[in-house]
Amino acid sequence: MCKASITSVLILGGTSEGYALAEALADRADLRVVTSLAGRTSEPRRPAGALRVGGFGGVDGLAAYLAGGRIAAVIDATHPFAATMGDHAAQACADLGLPLLRLERPAWAPVPGDRWEPVNDWYGAVVALRMLGARRVLLAVGRQALAPFALLDDVWFLVRCVSPPSPLPAFAHAELLLDRGPFDLDAERMLLEAHNIDCIVCKNSGGSASAAKLQAARERGIPVVMRERPPRPALPAAADVAAALVWLRDVLAPQP
Template identity: 55%
Template sequence: MIRLLILGGTSEARRLAGALVDAPGLEVVSSLAGRVRTPALPPGAVRIGGFGGPEGLAQWLRDNGIDAVIDATHPFAARMTAGAAAACAATGVPLLVLRRPGWTAGPGDDWHWVDSLSEAAARLPALGSRVFLTTGRQDLAAFARLDLWFLVRSVDPPEPPVPARMRVLLDRGPFRVEEERALIREYRIEVLVTKDSGGAMTAAKLTAAREAGIPVVVQRRPPLPAGVTAVPTAKDALAWIRALRGAGQRE
């Protein structure tokens, strides 16, 4: 029996848990950080909440007899990924990082890449005064002092400090292109700010921005910790698990 911990919260993590939850010889536990009030739960056993840093995670792996970890957290959950890498290195537990591919600009796109949201905020005044901000509820402090108007979309209400002039939309993807077109028209959006999250659930805004001819400020992903193995799809993660199970059977 292999005990697998999936660090989740993404659609890829939910699909992976669904594919593995009834697999013979495998026991799966999904862990969610608990930052969203009503998270979309994966199939199977679920724990919600933090571990108390890398040391806490390492101890949890030992206490629960975990044989392998798949980090399928959000591409911008850099602290969680670093903690998983440190905990797995300390315990000798194999770690795989599942990261969906990022977005790529195409013909007609006017993308401006930045390394931080502070850099994004510095770029905005030259790009437009009405901003569609889709960077999450915890990342508004960088924009709080700008004298611009913001349409802020997030799953839960944003945390202060926040911009003085803003409208909040509480919503969860997937989003359709026609819906994003309507938002851009209704709120007279002049610039979109987003993170390079990748995936299809929230990509429609990029198509709508291209059609509207408005610029997009895109935050680059943080780098992965040195030495970790990463794959782009749940199919690849399933192959990794099968290889682990085969190695265990041979032993």
């Protein structure tokens, strides 16, 4: 295939959906697929296709990258809580008139037996823990969201993160557990039991890798303080890779 007929597509990644989409496009000789990662982890998994790492430098930096790389379409497959990158992508693509798709796994929804306390920010979660009278909390919020919880000096926290927080906020009572999903149901049950956990705080990431804790909490009858997803710009959206492939086919189809 001659080089001129190759179309460049950018995937804003950092999620299993981003990797799966890059994989699904790997055999397309007509496409050059670049996955962009923020560079938060030191040895990230390599996606299929090309990889670039690091921030773009805000909306203007992203727009310059898109124009310079002659990118024809962008798929924002970042994590549901990576809202800044999503906002930047929406602005840069609107400025350049580029098609942009949001690829996002569906949010979790409570089922009968769940005791969820929905909150919109981490200070709301602190208030919810007070209101619930929680004493032994599994804190699964990511290493960058820990600081507000250190305000609760009469609560013991099991702080579960993928990589070490630096620094770990000054919790009065806490234990750090470094672990990466997927987490299985039996292990989650045992974890809650072994540490006598009476509440979980987490974010509504969706997907299966970290959902077992929700069932374990339901079985134990304990509450889950659930941070709702941040708002996102109104965009075409796909809930899975198959739907993203259909969108890409349509936006890249030659116009009659």
